[in-house]
Amino acid sequence: MIHARDLTKRFTVKKETVEAVRGIDLDVEPGGLVAFLGPNGAGKSTTLRMLTTLLPATSGSATVAGCDIAADPAGVRRRIGYIGQKNSAGENFRVRDELVTQGECFGLTRADAKRRAGELLELLSLEKLAKRTSSTLSGGQRRRLDIALGLIHQPRLLFLDEPSTGLDPQSRADIWGHILRLREEHDMTLFLTTHYLEEADNMAERVIIVDHGRVIADGTAQQLKSDLAGDHITLTVRDLPEAARAAEVAERIATAVDTGSDGMTVRLRVPRADTAMPEVLRAMETAGVKVAAAEGVRPSLDDVFLSLTGRSLRESDTADAPA
Numbered sequence: 001m002i003h004a005r006d007l008t009k010r011f012t013v014k015k016e017t018v019e020a021v022r023g024i025d026l027d028v029e030p031g032g033l034v035a036f037l038g039p040n041g042a043g044k045s046t047t048l049r050m051l052t053t054l055l056p057a058t059s060g061s062a063t064v065a066g067c068d069i070a071a072d073p074a075g076v077r078r079r080i081g082y083i084g085q086k087n088s089a090g091e092n093f094r095v096r097d098e099l100v101t102q103g104e105c106f107g108l109t110r111a112d113a114k115r116r117a118g119e120l121l122e123l124l125s126l127e128k129l130a131k132r133t134s135s136t137l138s139g140g141q142r143r144r145l146d147i148a149l150g151l152i153h154q155p156r157l158l159f160l161d162e163p164s165t166g167l168d169p170q171s172r173a174d175i176w177g178h179i180l181r182l183r184e185e186h187d188m189t190l191f192l193t194t195h196y197l198e199e200a201d202n203m204a205e206r207v208i209i210v211d212h213g214r215v216i217a218d219g220t221a222q223q224l225k226s227d228l229a230g231d232h233i234t235l236t237v238r239d240l241p242e243a244a245r246a247a248e249v250a251e252r253i254a255t256a257v258d259t260g261s262d263g264m265t266v267r268l269r270v271p272r273a274d275t276a277m278p279e280v281l282r283a284m285e286t287a288g289v290k291v292a293a294a295e296g297v298r299p300s301l302d303d304v305f306l307s308l309t310g311r312s313l314r315e316s317d318t319a320d321a322p323a
């Protein structure tokens, strides 16, 4: 569905060059839900804009929905939907009229556009709002209208740039309900960017992490967490000398990394906490360390990013991007 090779984008602003995307390779098969994740300025939107033909690539190539982005941008646009970060609906038009007009823009007859608008109003739960103007809609309702507008021509592939950013938790959950429904009931391929680690973790089948314009990790959230971050084990002991002894024991465990202690808590990282825990507790017992409590914690995608870059995804910014 998406095949990109060495895609790059360079911007020149006031004689300064910004390497926004530095050689991205991508292969996305039909039917998946892919989350493109990365800190501010990582190059997510720029990649999306190149794949959707809104921005020409500096170099590299890509085919999207079977069409070459450079040779046949119109073909790409006919086959995909794109929901950008900003609302696309006009302020003073009624919701239904907006959808009908969009349908006509895509070459539908008025009757077909009306029928399609009716389907989309139902699909995105917008029927009760059909006569309202978009300026009167809430943030979540507007986002649903944006998605409906992006679906008017029945694309098989939908790009969404930060579909849930700026919404309250309830509206975010609601938007996600609709996105998952599109995927399940309409067999669409969805490619979206998000800042929310938990969303990517829980909803996407595949997570692609980008940083400084490059892909630095690609896999299921589960794979990435097991392969790149590992589980954390924390042990609580009775006093500080015992904590120091426990940290020494932890360091000698072959599968453990990032060992250390903080007060009476000792932590270590292992590939899997459930299988490592018995060995860890045995080693402590053999060394005469009395463990008061032991806990295994699954990593987050932020731990994955941290182990790859030494930075937290939550706090990363463009400030430390290399020139």
Ligand SMILES: Nc1ncnc2c1ncn2[C@@H]1O[C@H](COP(=O)(O)OP(=O)(O)OP(=O)(O)O)[C@@H](O)[C@H]1O
Pocket: 011, 012, 013, 018, 019, 020, 038, 039, 040, 041, 042, 043, 044, 045, 046, 047, 318
């Ligand atoms: N039109 C432009 N002109 C100059 N620089 C640009 C332009 N668009 C993007 N950039 C720069 O390219 C880099 C990547 O930007 P991009 O918007 O793709 O990042 P992003 O990962 O989508 O970030 P965010 O999560 O904040 O939306 C940034 O350094 C940004 O400032």
